[in-house]
Amino acid sequence: LKLGGYGIIRILPILPPPNQTLMLPFLILALWGIIMTSLIGLRQPDLKALIAYSSVGHMGLVISATLVQTQWGLAGAMLLMIAHGLTSSALFCLANMNYERTHSRALLLLQGAQIIFPLMTAWWIITSLTNMALPPTINFMGELLIFSSLLDWSPVTIIIAGLGTTLTATYTLYMLLTTQYGKHPHGIISSPMQTRERLLIALHMIPLLLLTLKPNLMF
Numbered sequence: 451l452k453l454g455g456y457g458i459i460r461i462l463p464i465l466p467p468p469n470q471t472l473m474l475p476f477l478i479l480a481l482w483g484i485i486m487t488s489l490i491g492l493r494q495p496d497l498k499a500l501i502a503y504s505s506v507g508h509m510g511l512v513i514s515a516t517l518v519q520t521q522w523g524l525a526g527a528m529l530l531m532i533a534h535g536l537t538s539s540a541l542f543c544l545a546n547m548n549y550e551r552t553h554s555r556a557l558l559l560l561q562g563a564q565i566i567f568p569l570m571t572a573w574w575i576i577t578s579l580t581n582m583a584l585p586p587t588i589n590f591m592g593e594l595l596i597f598s599s600l601l602d603w604s605p606v607t608i609i610i611a612g613l614g615t616t617l618t619a620t621y622t623l624y625m626l627l628t629t630q631y632g633k634h635p636h637g638i639i640s641s642p643m644q645t646r647e648r649l650l651i652a653l654h655m656i657p658l659l660l661l662t663l664k665p666n667l668m669f
Contacts, residue, residue, distance in 0.1 A: 451505055452531045455512045459524060462516060473517045480517070481610040484510035488617030492624065497548070497555045500625055501541045504581060507618060508534045511611065515596040518603045526595025529668050533580070533588040533658060540577045540654035544570065547647055548629065557625070561632035569643050571630045573651045578626040580658060582619045588661045588668075 487507035494500040512530055515523035547570065548560055564571040583589040593615065600607040661667065 451509050452535045455509060455516065455527060455531050458513065458516050459527065462519060477514050477517050477607065480510045480513040481607060481614070483507070484614030485610065485617065488614055488621060491621040492617065494621075495557055497545045497557055497560065497625070497629065498542065499555075500557075500621065501538060501545060504541075504618065504622070505534065505538045507614065508538075510614070511593065511596050514607070514611070515599055518599050520599045520602065522595045522602075523599030525668070526592045526599065529588055529592030529665065530596065531592075532668065533592055533661065536654050536658050537577060537580045537589065540573075540651055541581065543647075543650055543654070544574055544577060547643070551641060557628045560629040562630075564630045567643060569648070573655075574626060574630055576655060577651075578622050582622045583615070586662060588658060588665055591662075591665055 484507050487503045487510070491500050491503040491507070494503060508530060512527045515527040515530075545555070548563065549555055551567075552559055554560070563574075580587045580589050583593045597608060597611060600611055
């Protein structure tokens with residue numbers, strides 16, 4: 451997904467200059483895709499599928515920002531692609547750690563993980579907050595630049611993009627609360643996190659933290 455967005459950024463300047471009428475259908479599709487994937491994510495019982503739909507939804511923002519072809523839009527698209535590439539990869543790693551212990555990807559069978567894996571719950575909270583683009587993360591900076599460029603292009607787009615972001619926060623919180631809290635089901639193997647697993651998540655989060663402290667590296 452991220453390589454596809456990067457390809458669009460590199461190819462569009464080579465093509466003839468697009469006018470607003472030509473780009474409007476693609477922008478509408480990209481923004482509508484954010485709403486649709488978010489709604490699918492809200493009713494998704496599979497943890498890995500939910501994270502995958504989250505990636506597709508964020509790429510709708512990236513595509514709409516690259517089609518606007520402004521400096522702020524392109525900068526926001528690059529920031530969001532790199533930030534969400536790290537965030538979604540960390541979420542997939544955490545989902546796989548849960549799967550190795552429960553042998554299930556169903557959200558209902560992963561309830562109450564906080565009781566057995568408190569450290570893993572801390573990692574879930576951090577990655578979920580970055581997935582929601584909470585300030586001052588690099589995800590928030592990218593989305594802020596994208597929203598600014600979309601608002602400058604057409605004020606109507608900010609309504610759809612804002613609704614998509616609200617739905618993203620909703621299903622991310624739904625994923626976090628469903629998997630980490632609630633009554634713990636019986637028959638779950640309660641093996642603690644291993645050092646390699648902690649290192650793996652840390653190697654996702656440390657670059658995100660460094661980029662948050664110095665985002666001008668991306669510009």
